[in-house]
Amino acid sequence: MSEAPPLDTLRQVETPEGVALVLRAAGAVPRALAWLIDLAVRATVYFSAATVLGLAGETGAGVMLLLLFVLTWGYPILFEVLWHGQTPGKRALGLRVLRGDGAPVGWLASITRNFLRTVDMLPVLYGAGLVSMLADAHSRRLGDLVADTVVVYVDPPRRPSVLPPGEVQRWPVPLGVEEQQALVAFGERSRALSVARQNELCEHLSPVTGLQGDAARERVLAAARWLAGRSAGDA
Template sequence: MPPSSIDTIRFHETPEGIDLALRVAGPVVRALALVIDVLIRLAILVVALPLLALPGVGAGIFLLLLFGLEWLYPVFYEVRHGATPGKRALGLTVVHEDGTPVGLSASLIRNLLRVVDFLPLLYAVGLVSCLVDRDFRRLGDLAAGTLVIHHTPPQPQAQGLDVPPRRPPPGLPSALQQAILAFAERGRSLSPARRGELAEILAGPHGLRGSAAVAAVEGWAAWIASGAGDAPALPQPNPRGAQPPP
């Protein structure tokens, strides 16, 4: 089971062999961030309305400001801070698909294509694109190779779990082990119902449900994080009188 099927986390392996966990943002939180940015731009325009009273140049300055707010405002904040004020307020950031900070060319592409995403009205094309794409990308993101992700502070590592290590089932693929560690790192921040749901996805094939699945997955994570791997089982003592193998 690939880790991408667990919640909204996407894993990317860096050239150094480090796995980055990117939690992609859905269309609802992105729409709320857009509303905040629109309100900020409207507030700036309202403050700048007296410019129209300036004879000769007032209207030109106001139109330049309008152009800058519409096209350069998002590019400036994404390149400089990784996100517009609206996205930052909701804990979002824009990155390349490999998790690196977004660059100028990618930001320009994703924002220029907002014209297409807006069609025919109120970002209808962009919304459809977000709903059909597994990473919730609109057309601008697809063309620029970018993702909008939740920027979360570092979570405690699985080693810090106050649970005894539990030997996982043999032959777990590395992708599933990554998903188990990701669950352990952020599972305590989820609701009990969500924790149980994700744990059952991971442990369900082994016949575990509910709290038993949560306990099992956390124990597996502690075992994996300890580096025990698939170590052989401890030898059992010989029955009395039995001869050791040759």
């Protein structure tokens, strides 16, 4: 997981399936930048259309009012629901709107959080929203609190685990989740360590394996391959 900006906080949620998720809530600055990008996009669309619709008299003026409404209210809602919680501005900044439980944002939640911008804007320049974001542990404005949504960072796709080729063997004793992750992480990073350093680390597990030196290292790597779900000889 890439490093989050220092003012951002972690939000831990558990899905109905029992899967633990760690979400990195985005702070006020990246969200403001995303909003400015979206504002620029909407302004560009509006004024580009206005140059054409302005020639159509009253009909054009009516269409421009409709377009203004759609860009003001429909733009964020449609993008958030249909584009995986991201407007163009949020996508540019690597942000996404999710429900409080980590599920994708739906129509009702998106409509609620966006219509309540009228409250967050008070008294001027999103003053109420900024105060709410600074006071909330997960940087949620009032609209987010009411709709139970949160704006988080989108983590880059994880690269598939790559372990050195070799034997695959089950670990002799049951392991907890963190212990399994530690063994797989060691296997993935082993190529960056000297053989002597690998042996030194693996010998800490000698009370379990009963092995020393190269034998201890190969036993740990074999277990890492098994935990990673790889077959013998995979690179």
